[in-house]
Amino acid sequence: xxxxxxxxxxDDRPENLLALEAILSALDQTLVRAxxxxxxxxxxxxxxxxxxxLDVQMPGMDGFETAAHIKRRERTRDxxxxxLTAINHGPHHTFRGYAAGxxxxxxKPFDPWVLRAKVSxxxxxxxxxxxxxxxxxxxxLQLEGGEKEVGEAKESAGLLAELxxxxxxxxxxxEALTKQLNDESTDAAAVATAAHxxxxxxxxxxxxDALEPGTGSASxxxxxx
Numbered sequence: 482x483x484x485x486x487x488x489x490x491x492d493d494r495p496e497n498l499l500a501l502e503a504i505l506s507a508l509d510q511t512l513v514r515a516x517x518x519x520x521x522x523x524x525x526x527x528x529x530x531x532x533x534x535l536d537v538q539m540p541g542m543d544g545f546e547t548a549a550h551i552k553r554r555e556r557t558r559d560x561x562x563x564x565l566t567a568i569n570h571g572p573h574h575t576f577r578g579y580a581a582g583x584x585x586x587x588x589k590p591f592d593p594w595v596l597r598a599k600v601s602x603x604x605x606x607x608x609x610x611x612x613x614x615x616x617x618x619x620x621x622l623q624l625e626g627g628e629k630e631v632g633e634a635k636e637s638a639g640l641l642a643e644l645x646x647x648x649x650x651x652x653x654x655x656e657a658l659t660k661q662l663n664d665e666s667t668d669a670a671a672v673a674t675a676a677h678x679x680x681x682x683x684x685x686x687x688x689x690d691a692l693e694p695g696t697g698s699a700s701x702x703x704x705x706x
Contacts, residue, residue: 488510518547522551
């Protein structure tokens with residue numbers, strides 16, 4: 482299930498918040514209310530938002546001051562802000578909105594269709610960024626898993642090499658013992674025991690070779706008695 486994006490609506494007038502909710506409800510995203518700049522900053526401490534609709538004229542902390550706080554925080558500085566205002570003081574006022582970090586500045590009354598379309602663009606961008614982060618995270622996990630497998634393979638290869646070297650030393654000693662018994666001993670039981678030991682070592686060698694990549698399976702090695 483695709484997680485819904487959160488849209489923060491900031492306005493000190495309840496009727497304005499209600500109007501924004503009515504306009505944006507068709508986007509089927511999560512709409513979060515804030516009736517002041519302080520309340521908006523508090524909401525931004527815990528939740529991630531796709532876009533913020535911020536009223537300029539609010540008592541106490543106005544929209545410009547709220548936006549300045551948002552842009553100073555590392556967690557929230559990249560969230561798009563759309564300023565909404567019922568007062569139009571001309572280009573200078575609009576410039577102040579953009580200077581505060583707004584991506585758009587809309588005067589009331591605004592066209593509901595235009596506002597919805599603009600917000601939907603930022604919601605879509607947010608969703609795409611979330612997907613990219615998830616894909617990057619999965620790729621990083623796959624790469625880390627591959628590095629772990631390579632490390633384990635190298636460790637196994639090193640262990641097999643060590644076992645092979647130790648077995649070679651035992652094989653050499655057993656071969657020398659068998660030769661010595663054959664040359665010097667008249668004890669048939671001792672000669673037979675040495676031969677049996679060599680057969681066991683041969684079985685161990687085949688089993689060890691079968692563990693190496695590309696040489697088959699140890700389960701295919703015939704048992705040595």
